[in-house]
Amino acid sequence: MAETFGHHPWTVQDLVAGVSSGRVRLPDIQRPFVWGNAKVRDLVDSMYRGFPVGQLMFWENAAAEHTKAIGIDTKSQSSSMQVVDGQQRLTSLYAVVHGQRVLREDYSEELIVISFNPLTQRFSVPDSATKRSSEWIQDIREVFESAIDARSKYLDGLERARDLDRLDRGTERAVEIAINKLADVLKFSFEVVQLKEQVSRETVADIFVRINSQGATLSSADFILTWLSVFWEEGRHEIEEFARRSRFTPQEMTRSTGENVRWTPKNPYLTLDANHVLRVVVAVGNRRAPLGDAYNALRGRNPRTREIVPEERERELEKLKDGQARALDPKHWDEYLKVIERAGIRTSSMVTSKNTVIYGYALWLIGRTEFNVPVDELREVMARWYFMAQITGRFSGSPETRAQEDLNRLDGLARTPQVFKEVITSQVDTTLTEDWWSVTLPDNLYTSSTTSPAFTAYLAALTILDAEVLLSTLTVKDWIAPSRRPVKGVEKHHLFPKAYLKAHLHITTTRQINQVANQALVEWSDNIDISDEAPSCYWLQQVAGKTIGDERLSRQMWWHALPELWTEMEYQEFLVARRKLMAQVTREGFRKLSDPNYQPPSPARVAASTSEPQLPSFDELVHAEIIPAGTYLTPADGEKDSIAEVTQDGMILLDDVEYRTPDLAAHADGADDANGWDYWSVELEEPMLLSELRARGGEPA
Structure with missing residues (x-):
């Protein structure tokens, strides 16, 4: 293949001059984003020391319509060399040597600055220490512009800082050598592999993919975007522009673009x-x-022969174009956003999985454009699906596999609104079973993470139920609205204050103190007043100081899952009881999503639900020593030889990873759809299912 490429030396000075004039340009098969500043620093340091930094690859092609300029300034010369490999290094060098701003991955502009200490010959990303020190040249661009001027300026500054008329000759000589050596970085020679002009764009793209596949530096998405640059350049631009504009309001885009x-x-x-x-x-x-x-599939590659079939490639491209036209339609996107809001999600901090948003939009589009589900009906059914997917962490593991399962459920079905709604509803109902609400969800609320799916779903339920902040006339929905930017507003208050738990109950572990079941939403001023008093003291004072009537207080106590006489409970007893009530409130929010004629629960119904017997959690069984620490768990079906161990903290240790619930441990063992209580057998006096032990209230047979 020697006739398709040649080797040519390019100095750094030649490269940056080529970029500056526009002779060297970035093809659309790469995106104009640069390394982090620390990586740029390391590149310059390696060249300064004469270390190898890898070769570059260019394509001799003057077709400027397929290129993007490096940096954000305009170019004066048409392209003759397009960068195939080495864009990050070339962009970084250009930015540092010429002081040109570059685009970051979030589409913001940044000036990359690298500092240099001639006395120690060290490079650094500027920080407060280097900026205060006279021993640092703050921006090495000064050296590249004029080594003589940079040396004079540096020596003068150093003499003033040391209060000397003149530095000693040895220091001056060391500084001169270091700065001249830095200036010689412009003479550093890169070996450039130049592909000949007759090489096709598809071949260039294939070379790019092969190079980056070896280093595993690109994702499958990058490969598809590369492929699009060859076969549908406009489509790739539309995708990237849609993503870029998601960062700005229309007003901001108007100011930016004119x-x-x-x-x-x-x-x-x-x-x-x-x-x-x-x-x-x-x-x-x-x-x-x-x-x-x-x-x-998009490449049209036959999985058996591994040959490219152009006809198949064209068919897949047409499918992609159709999907893109629907996905990028503003009316579809805006309508879908109402689904997330309907599910009780108000801000990005409540989104526990980006994949839930993404794949939810795909399902919404299919339901709207292929099954013709009316917008109002689709919003309701997909809001329930979104709530289910979020609260169960559906896409937390193997998200692509999960999403493919969701897509497969819709294959080969009659394209009617009723069929789509039945499929989605069935999936939700088979996931959120009675056991899930009464057993799994309280287990999942055994966490100190306020960003966990279970806790954020509880907050979502509060917004759906139009709940008020505890001991306040403000609603939760209003206080976590995306448009609100209070300096101090609603906080998560420890119902059993931290200092009280440490000083009086001798509970010091963060995991126990910060349990989500120990936190409730209160106004900031209330949180300050509560301080570190015992619940039995501050609660009565807070209630007495409010003008909230008994009926309203009763509703608030239910929304915020406060058990009756909670201030008199032992701390662990309180946590257990509140988790169960939080699960019931969460379920009530889901009921409101599911029932257009929803009515809030009556006090009698709430009292009845709280008096129902509850099965103990795994953690409770361990702490009660029903399942002693060190006990082994094995799969009950005998098909796997996995062995898990119960830890002192009430966790399940499997393959050196701890899991909080039997469900999570079972899923980690490959049983995605299994009930963990039925999956694991516990080795006590005689083996039995965890579910059997639990059903007996923790008493072995």
Whole structure:
């Protein structure tokens, strides 16, 4: 293949001059994003010391319509060399040597600055220490512009800082050598592999993919975007532009572009990137969630012969174009955002999985554009699906596999609104079973993470139920609205204050103190007043100081899952009781999502539900020593030889990873759909299912 490329030396000075004039440009098969500043620093340091930094690859092609300029300034010369490999290094060098701003991955502009200490010959990303020190040249661009001027300026500054008329000759000589050596970085020679002009764009793209596949530096999404640059350049641009605009309001885009921008995809839940948009496009158009499979299909590669079939490639591209037209339609995106809001999610901090947002949009598009479900009906059914997916952490593990399962459920069905709604409803109902609400959810609320799916679902339920902040006339929904920016507003208050737990109950572990079942939403001023008093003291004082009537207080206590006489409970007893009540409130929020004629529960119904017997959690069984620490758990079906061990903290240790519930441990063992209590057998006096031991209230047979 010698006739397709040649080797040519390029100095750093030649390279940056070529970029500056526009002779060397960035092809659309790469995105114009640069390394982090620390990596740029390391590149300059390696060249300064004469270390190898890898070769570059260019393509001799003057077709400027397929290129993007490096940096954000305009170029004066048409392209003759397009960068195939080495874009990050070349962009970084250009930015540092010429002081040009570059685009970051969030589409913000940044000036990359690297500092240099000639006395120690060290490079650094500027910080407060280097900026205060006279021993540092703050920006090495000064050296590249004029080594003589940079040396004089540096020596003068050093003499003033040391209060000397003149530095000693040895120091001056060391500084001169170091600065001249830095200036010689411009003479550092790169070996450039130059592909000949006759090499096709598809071949260039294939070379790029092969190079980056070896280093595993790119994702399947990057490969698809590369492929799009060859076969549908406009489509890739649309994807990236949709993602870019999700970061700005129409007003901000209008100021930035000078054009009258009336709509952008910006939303309070998710800042999109090209990968997010691409996942929706291929899921809707090509019915594929794993992007690796989608890439192979788009290439038209026969899985048996491994040959490219152009006809198949064209068919897959047409499917992708169709999916993209639907995914990027503003009316579809705006309507889908109402689904997330309907599910009780108000801000990005409540989104526990970006994949839930992305794949939820794909399902919504299929329901709307293929099954013709009316918008209002689709919003309700998909809000329940979103709530289910979020609260169960559906896409927390193997998200592509899960999403493909969801897509497969819709294959080969009659394209009617009723069929789509039945499929989605069935999935929700079979996931959120009676046991799940009464057993699994309270278990999942055994956590100190306020960003866990279970706790954020509880907060979502409070917004759905129009609940008020505890001991306040403000609603939870209003206080976590995306448009509100209070200096201090609603906080998560420890119902049993931290200092009280430490000083009086001798509970010092953060995991126990910060249990979500020990936290409730209160106004900031109330949180300050509560301080570190015992609940039995501050609660009566707080209630007495409010003008909230008994009926309203009763509703608030139910919304915030406060058990009757909770201030008199032992701390662990309180946590157990409140988790169960939080699960019931969460379920009530889901009921309101599911029932257009929903009525709030009556006091009698609430009292009855709280008096129902509850099965103990795994943690409770361990702490009660019903299941002693060190006990082994094994799969009950005998098909696997996995062995898990119960830890002192009430966790399940499997393959050196701790899991909080039997469900999570079973899923980690490959049983995605299994009930963990039925999956594990506990080795006590005689083996028995965890579910059997639990049903007996923890008493062995």
